[in-house]
Structure formats: structure tokens, C-alpha cells
Amino acid sequence: MNAGSSFFQRASAAFRRYPFLPKALVIVTISGGGLAASTQTNLLGTAYADAGEGEVKRKKVVVLGTGWAGMSFLKTLKDPSYDVQIVSPRNFFVFTPLLPSVTVGTVEARSVVEPIRKIVRGKKFDVQFKEAECYKIDTDKKKVHCRSSQESSLGRSAEEFSVDYDYLVIAMGARSNTFNTPGVVEHAHFLKEIEDAKKIRRNVIDCFERANLPSVPEEEKKRLLNFVVVGGGPAGVEFAAELHDLVTEDLFKLYPHLKEYVNITLLEAGDNILNMFDKRITAFAEEKFKRDGINLKTGSMVVKVSDREITTKEQSTGKTVAIPYGMVVWSTGIGTRPVVTDFMKQIGQTNRRVLATDEWLRVEGCTDIYALGDCATINQRTVMEDIAAIFSKADKNNSGTLKVEDFKEVIHDISERYPQIEIYLKKNQMKGFADLLGSAEDGIEINIEKFKKLLSEVDLQMKTLPATAQVAAQQGAYLADCFNRMEICEKNPEGPIRFRGTGQHRFRPFRYKHLGQFAPLGGEQAAAQLPGDWVSIGQSTQWLWYSVYASKSVSWRTRISVVTDWVRRFTFGRDSSRI
Structure with missing residues (x-):
């Protein structure tokens, strides 16, 4: 019996060391003249959990963030030799390209979110989620300090705790960049999170309802119904187009007497909108906005935002202009989160906009910390x-x-x-x-x-990679693939400069593959710039946009929900309820 027990102990140790072996194995031994059979089950789940002193232990991977980079990393990670802890102030993933559609009710908010626990459900390793915000990274003790997003129902302050890590993946994204413009934080709406989109939707309806009151004078109606969008990038342009469609296709039917007061203004500090697109797309978008009656003002830099007016400086004349508004949406790029800024100071990356990583997405100056998505850039x-x-x-x-x-x-x-x-x-x-x-x-x-x-x-x-969902998703998938083969990476992650006869890379560095970009322009028209310098503009491109965005949704539930919302909108129009 001792021999049999010793054999089972050796077999269990083997499974703990090599978790890729089958989950079930029948072991037959001859002991005391008889046959003894035993079935070893669920070895992937229990071998590491029961590991004692001296045994191989799972490595702890902490992921900060549940955006495109974090979600893609978690979906692609397969190696069962990890314990994964996710820390994020939101317990869901947001399909951010459809946020402008959420602001006007073309797509419902729940159709573009997926609970992160559903995304990681079924993984062959332990995954835990903490709804909290990381406020400090301690590289010396290899800990992240977190603060719960849920305040106590008894009125006490939010709970604070720390999480140990062997590997840290920073995928916290970025915040909206205000360029320290006075009044932006207090008075403008941003378009980064699902809550932002819901607030914008409510505010649009509020402006119409207030302007509809009989006691409101005409000048006040004009102010309330002047919607200002700051930023001529893809998000700002798409929101302006979606807002124009909402107003002309739905709200004018419900508030016909307010039609003459409505105005949409798009402010861009540069000479053109959609600067990152082909010039043909830029010219078409600007011409279409003029036809649609969207007030496009290029060369206008915002210098101040108050509760009723937004002040701009015109680059052509140098004059300042005050524009009364009912709602301002700020969409002018990204800024670094405070915790990332503090971490950059800690590791000596001062005077930088975002975290610098090498071509393997490792934070420069750190061995076990990786950064990807909008919070980092590759220092090529x-x-x-x-x-x-x-x-x-x-x-x-x-x-x-x-x-x-x-x-x-x-x-x-x-x-x-x-x-x-x-x-x-x-x-x-x-x-x-x-x-x-x-x-x-x-x-x-x-x-x-x-x-x-x-x-x-x-x-x-050399150019910095754009801060887009496409880049973040590719980086997350790449890093997960790297973790799936971490043994190779640890031996020699970059290898020598790859020339024939002098050795090969143990693991290829990250290389972004651009798959194209879309710019919905309203009125069932869109523009696309695809690889090979192929430009497409028109209604057929809008249907291509529908197909691509539906297919890229994170789950079948969200795909079906988004398509259903589109069908509902085509059939019944957008909902104008203030909810």
C-alpha cells in the first residue's frame, strides 16, 4: 500500500508540474498481489490549489482595466498555470465605437456592454474580479493598492486593499484631455464611458423640453438648442452626425415649432476635420456637414467654458468669440490618468505623455510589468x-x-x-x-x-501608434499569446538583432497591423479608409460599417442586441424618452 501511495504522490506531483496533461487519467498498479485502480480528476483545478511548500505554484497575474486591451488579453489568455486577478472600477466591457450611437438612442446602452465575468467564464484557470480603482503601484513589494468603487451602505469610507502580483498588466486606458482649459471639467460632457453617453442623451432631451416651455424667450431658446461639439476627430464628427440625424429625423417631428432655433456647431482647432484620414474623406465630410447645416468652424481654439458660453480664439484673426450654448460635448484627445502619472514618476519616466514600453510591451525600467492600450506607447x-x-x-x-x-x-x-x-x-x-x-x-x-x-x-x-480600439485589441491579443508561451519569452524575450546566421528572435516583437478605419457621417452615409489606400464613401460604406461593427461585438448577445436596435430604429425611429 505504501508503494501505491508513493506512486500516486509521484503522479500527482507530475500533474502539478505539467498542467497540460489530460484532466482525467486512470492509474493501475499491482500492490499486494491485486489490482488497484484510481481515477485522477480535475487535476488542472486542484493540483496547484493543494500545492504545499516546495511545490510549483501558480503565478499571479494582475490586470488593471477592462477596456479593449484588458478584454482582448483576458479572452486570448489560455495557459492554465496562472491565477488572474482583474481590478477595474467597472465590471463590464464597453464597445466604445458605438458610444456616439448610444448618445442619441440609435443603440441602447445595454447592447454595447458585456459583464467581464461572462467574458472570462469557462477559463481553465482561476479568475477573480474586484470592482475597485488602483491608486498606487508598488514595484518594490510587487503590490497594487486599490480602493473599492462601492462605498459602504453604512456611510463609511470606501474599502482599501492591496493585491500581490508576479506579473502586472496595466490596461487602464486614458481620460479625456482638457488641455487645462478653464471650465471644461465643470461644464462640458465627455464621451469616454457608457455613463457619459447616457448623460448626453438625457441632456439633449432636457434642452428641448426646457426650450418648449411657454415662458422661455426666443434668445434663450436659441441658446438652449445650440449644441457645441469640440474636436474634429472621428468621435466628435460621428457624434455631430448622429445628433444631426436625431434632430432632423425624430425630434423635429415631436417639436416642430422649435425647428428654427436648433443649431449644431463643430469646433476644430486645426485647419480640417478628420486629419488622420485621406484628404478625399476630409473634403467629403466637410462638404456634407455644410450641406446638412452643421456649423463647422475650423481654426477655432477653445480658451474658456462657462455655464452658458464657450469662448474661442480664432487663429485667422486672433479675435475671441463667445458662443452661447445649451450643451457642450468635449472630444479632443486623451490624457494620462493620475495613477499612471505617479507611476511614471516612480520609475523615472518623467516628461512623458504616457508610459513607455519596449517592443514586447514591457514597461521600460521594469521586468514584470506590461502596459498596453491608450495608457502606453511603444518606444521603438x-x-x-x-x-x-x-x-x-x-x-x-x-x-x-x-x-x-x-x-x-x-x-x-x-x-x-x-x-x-x-x-x-x-x-x-x-x-x-x-x-x-x-x-x-x-x-x-x-x-x-x-x-x-x-x-x-x-x-x-517613425510614428506613435494611434490611440484606437484596434491598436489596444491587437496588443492585448499579442501579450496574451506571449504569456501563453512565457517560458520561451523568459529565456530570451528579444534575442539578438535578427540577421541570418546570427540567431533568431525567441519571440517576435509586437507589430500593429492596420485594418482600416471608418467615419460615419450621418444620413446613412459613411467613409472608410482601408489598407491599400482604398477609400470608399457613401451608403454602401455605411452598410459595410454596420456589418463590421456587428461582427466585432464581443458576444453573440451584444451582436443580436445591436442589430435589433438598428432594426427598431429603422422601423419606429429613436426613442425620445428621458431615461
Whole structure:
């Protein structure tokens, strides 16, 4: 019996060490002249839980945030050797691209959210969620200090606690950037969270109901029904378009006598709206807004917001203009959350806008902390940092000079390591570095100094990744894949500079793949800029937008709910109830 017990102990230890073995195994031993059979079950769930001193323990992964980056990381993570703790002030994920639709009732709020516990349900490892906000990260003790989002029903202050981690994933997103403009926080609406969208929806109806009262003078009606949108990016433009559709398609039918007082103003500090899109899309959007009667004011920088007026400075004339308003929606970019700012000071990343990470999404200066999404940016390696190594690998005969044919042999590996080189080649419609260095027929040979001069222009092509859901989702999936193969990553996460004959990367660095972007412009028209410089504008593009956004919803419940909302809106119009 002792021999059998010893065997079972060794077998259990094996399962604890290798959790990828099957969940059920029948072990048959011969003990005392008889057969003894036992079924080992649920080993994935109990082996680590019962591990004693000296046994292999699960590593603790703490995820801060349930936005696009955090959700994508959690959905893709599969390795059962982790204990995962999620800390976030909201217990759900929001499909943020549809928030402008929520503000006007085209889509209901519950149709774009999914409880985070449902997303991680069924995982083969322990996942716990704490509805709380992280207010401090202690890298020395490897703890995150949190404060509960739920205040005690007895009136006591919110509960505070700490969570230990082996690996920390910071995916806290960002807050709206006010650029320290006076009055914005007190008087403007933002469009970052589901609660923001619901407040905007109620406020729009409030403005119409107040203007409808018989005692309100005409000037006050004009003020109440002047809706100002600050920011000509995708979110601001889409909200202005959605608001215009709500007013013209639904509210004018309910408040016909208020039609002459309604005005929508879009303020943009730059020369054009949708600057990140192709110029054809920008021109079409501006022309459409003028046709629709949306008051588009470019070159207008907001300098102050009061409870009744928004003050702008016109760049063309230098004059200040006061615009009375009923509601202001602020959509002008992102800013860093205070806890991230404090953490950056703690690790020596001062004078930065967001956390800096390497190409493997690890926070620079930290070994076990990763950051992704809007709260971080990849500090890509510049070509000039490794110019000597690149030159020496291409210069096979150590002649001190370089011919084109030598460099062409390593161009693929170099482009993979330095994405700005590939961008440079595509932008200049080059097939290879021969165009940069000179043709092979010319027999040009260059030394390292000329080589530096040629490549210095390439580093200028480096760009920070945009703060979009698409980037955050790809980073979350990439990091989870990295964690699924963490043993490889820990041995040599980046490896040597990848040249043929000198070794390979143990794990590829993160590379963003742009899949295109949409700009809904109202009136069942949208614009799309897809890979390959393909631009599409019109009603067919709007239907493509419907298809893509429905398919990208996080669950079948939200997909069906969103499509149902669209059908309801087409059939019955938008609901104008103040709820």
C-alpha cells in the first residue's frame, strides 16, 4: 500500500508540474498481489490549489482595466498555470465605437456592454474580479493598492486593499484631455464611458423640453438648442452626425415649432476635420456637414467654458468669440490618468505623455510589468542606435564599404526589426534598398558615414501608434499569446538583432497591423479608409460599417442586441424618452 501511495504522490506531483496533461487519467498498479485502480480528476483545478511548500505554484497575474486591451488579453489568455486577478472600477466591457450611437438612442446602452465575468467564464484557470480603482503601484513589494468603487451602505469610507502580483498588466486606458482649459471639467460632457453617453442623451432631451416651455424667450431658446461639439476627430464628427440625424429625423417631428432655433456647431482647432484620414474623406465630410447645416468652424481654439458660453480664439484673426450654448460635448484627445502619472514618476519616466514600453510591451525600467492600450506607447528602437551592427552584418567581407547587393540580402530581417524602414520603402514606392543606396549597376560603394546619412531620413518615418480600439485589441491579443508561451519569452524575450546566421528572435516583437478605419457621417452615409489606400464613401460604406461593427461585438448577445436596435430604429425611429 505504501508503494501505491508513493506512486500516486509521484503522479500527482507530475500533474502539478505539467498542467497540460489530460484532466482525467486512470492509474493501475499491482500492490499486494491485486489490482488497484484510481481515477485522477480535475487535476488542472486542484493540483496547484493543494500545492504545499516546495511545490510549483501558480503565478499571479494582475490586470488593471477592462477596456479593449484588458478584454482582448483576458479572452486570448489560455495557459492554465496562472491565477488572474482583474481590478477595474467597472465590471463590464464597453464597445466604445458605438458610444456616439448610444448618445442619441440609435443603440441602447445595454447592447454595447458585456459583464467581464461572462467574458472570462469557462477559463481553465482561476479568475477573480474586484470592482475597485488602483491608486498606487508598488514595484518594490510587487503590490497594487486599490480602493473599492462601492462605498459602504453604512456611510463609511470606501474599502482599501492591496493585491500581490508576479506579473502586472496595466490596461487602464486614458481620460479625456482638457488641455487645462478653464471650465471644461465643470461644464462640458465627455464621451469616454457608457455613463457619459447616457448623460448626453438625457441632456439633449432636457434642452428641448426646457426650450418648449411657454415662458422661455426666443434668445434663450436659441441658446438652449445650440449644441457645441469640440474636436474634429472621428468621435466628435460621428457624434455631430448622429445628433444631426436625431434632430432632423425624430425630434423635429415631436417639436416642430422649435425647428428654427436648433443649431449644431463643430469646433476644430486645426485647419480640417478628420486629419488622420485621406484628404478625399476630409473634403467629403466637410462638404456634407455644410450641406446638412452643421456649423463647422475650423481654426477655432477653445480658451474658456462657462455655464452658458464657450469662448474661442480664432487663429485667422486672433479675435475671441463667445458662443452661447445649451450643451457642450468635449472630444479632443486623451490624457494620462493620475495613477499612471505617479507611476511614471516612480520609475523615472518623467516628461512623458504616457508610459513607455519596449517592443514586447514591457514597461521600460521594469521586468514584470506590461502596459498596453491608450495608457502606453511603444518606444521603438531607432535605426541609428544599431547602425554599426547593421553595417557590419551587411559588410560580409569586412571591407569597410558596402555594395547594394550586400545589403539586399538582409533587407527582410532589417525591415522586420525596424518597421520605419518598411514604411519608408512603401511611401517612396521602392522595391528594395537599392533605390535608397543607388543602383547595383552603378557599382556604388558607401562607407558607414554615408550609410548613416542615408538612414537618418528613415528614422523620421517613425510614428506613435494611434490611440484606437484596434491598436489596444491587437496588443492585448499579442501579450496574451506571449504569456501563453512565457517560458520561451523568459529565456530570451528579444534575442539578438535578427540577421541570418546570427540567431533568431525567441519571440517576435509586437507589430500593429492596420485594418482600416471608418467615419460615419450621418444620413446613412459613411467613409472608410482601408489598407491599400482604398477609400470608399457613401451608403454602401455605411452598410459595410454596420456589418463590421456587428461582427466585432464581443458576444453573440451584444451582436443580436445591436442589430435589433438598428432594426427598431429603422422601423419606429429613436426613442425620445428621458431615461
